[in-house]
Amino acid sequence: MIPVEHFYYISAVLFSVGLAVVLTRKNAIMVLIGIELMLNASNLNFLASNTSEDPEGQFFALFVIVVAAAEAAVGLAIILKVYKYFKTIDLDKIAEIKD
């Protein structure tokens, strides 16, 4: 039996990687992927804390997967529009407020 702490460690590492991706990558799609990573880290966390007496973790994980799917759809649509408008999806270049 794998001790439950390992799931937490993996989850934390996965969240950190996701966060790092969100913060460092300039490509909007990569940022979206980072967000997906963070969502999956939280899923892992929910499932790890899930017990047979208390199955709330599973429900939340299902919600998160649904939300993630919706988020991916909306996010990709936004990115598509942003690309059409700015001709780039580099996050540093799509600022409208100048100095």
Add this chain to the structure above:
Amino acid sequence: MFIVIFILIIPLFSFVINALLSSGKATFGSYCSVALLLLSTLGAIHVLFFIETKVLTSQVDWFSVGDQSFKVGLLVDFQGAVMLAVVSLISLLVHLYSIVYMAQDSGYGRYFATLSLFTFAMNGIVLSNNLLMIFLFWELVGLSSYLLIGHWYTKTSASEAAKKAFIVNRIGDAGFIVALCIVWCQFGSFNLIDIQSQMEASQIQNGYWSSELNALPKVWLSILGIGFFLAAVGKSAQFPLQVWLPDAMEGPTPVSALIHAATMVAAGVFLMSRVFVLLDGLTLSIIAFIGALTAFMGGVAALAQFDIKKVLAYSTISQLGYMLMGIGVGAYEAALFHLFTHAFFKAALFLAAGSVIHSMHEIAHKNHLELDAQDMRLMGGLKSKLPVTFYAYLVGSFALMGLPLFSGFLSKDALLIASVNWSYQIGNVAYLIPSLAFVTVLLTSFYMVRQLLLVFFGRPRIEISDLREFGWHFKLPLIVLSVFSLGLIWSLNPFDYSHSWFLAALPGKLNVTPEFDVVIPDLTNHALVGVISVILVALGTGLAWLKFRPGRELMLSKTGQFTLLENLSLNNWYLDVIYEKTVLRIVRVSTSALAVLETRVIDRAVNLLGWVGVVFSFLLRWFDQTIVDGLIKFSAFFSSQVGGMTKSFQYGKVQSFIIFALVSLLLLIFLIL
């Protein structure tokens, strides 16, 4: 009352017309003036006939200061009505005369405008019912006199003379203002009728002069009278301020006739008769003395003049002296009588002199001669060439000398008798005054006969064969004025002034000054005085005949040596020189001292103040630029820095938002845990 306002306003209307018309229409304007003045003269004569002993007065509020209200109003009594008629009539004649006299003048419209303005102002003095208004009109006649003396202002002598007249009159006006202050302080009113009744009610006790309103030391009553007298001294050219009148002859001759002989200079005498109730014994004595002295000095100064107008000017001074002497001895009605008779005969003389001068100009112009058209040494033999002028001059001279049958005899007789009776009552030094007056009778006949002989008799001294007298514009005024110089016009019995309609209509005793009774001139010495004055006239005439009879060519060379007396006379007692040496020198020294003070002290102080100001403002500028501006710049810099810092939050860098959010979240968690 309406007709009186009408008479007052008409000359003003004429002034406006002449002032507004372009120079091309000036002739039309002058005829307009004549027509308007004819209306006003007819009105004045109408007023004179219905006034009798009535006193018309009417006033309205003018302005108020605090609870004191000042009024404008008119007062017409008999003496005012006569004066009004005299002023209007002479002004009308002078306007008429000037149409030809000034015809070639470039300032024609200006001349008529000012002449009408003068007539308006003079009517104002005559008709005002309060002293403040009299003062205003008094200044206005002074102004128009100034403008008319300086009519030919491009001539230095004319503009100098105008300034002199104006400045000398200012000295008199200072006295007027002082007197006005005292009147206001004592009576709280300027209304002539009020003043008279309040003066009657006032008393002199224990050295104090007390009215209903106020009590002042008695000396202020004398100062009041002397103040008014000083005003008259200035305006009526009395000693020691008579120096402006001879110089005023620089103005056009009709102006001299109207202003400097007939009306304005008589305004002083008229004023004295208006304020006669305010004059006390001391003041009257001073007036009598100064008047007699001026009469004598003017007479002497007229003896040796060569300028035809100067002779008349000095004679005017002398006659004005007579009038003020009459006021001084208490015979104010005789003084007014002489004022009116003098106005006519002196205006006649001046206009006749103007005719002579105009003719001399014509001769000079025709023959291309350079000559002084007013110099009597160049005239002579004009009798046959200018007959109307000659007879007018003759009548005027006889009236001035005081020959029986002429108007001057009546009024001068009245004045002489009044002075003689007055001196009988006072005694001692007072005999000096009638003596001076009698000597002046002698002098008057001497200089007038001298002038007649020099101008009209003898051989012509220059070529005058083609000389012709001017038209009716000249002749009509001369004839009218000569007629008014006859005794019959003024009194049915030409040897006795007491039968005069004028004196009969005037109220008799006017003096109400407490503790002082005026001497009423009676007829005690009538015959004696009359005979003496006629003998003196004859004596003067004889002397003049001896010295200047036709054929003798005495004193006629311009370079001739003059005797001491002649020099004294020619230079008007050296008064101008004396003033130059004393008053003017003091003024000049004090002004140059003041100028030094100005440049050395005041200017320096001002400069220092300016310098201090500049230094101070430099300091202020530094303070402003470094401290105040620095503060503002710093706050601007600070806020721009803060803005720069905060702006990055919203700069659009999505990832940095997330970092901030993350860091803040972590901080929050740390804080909470």
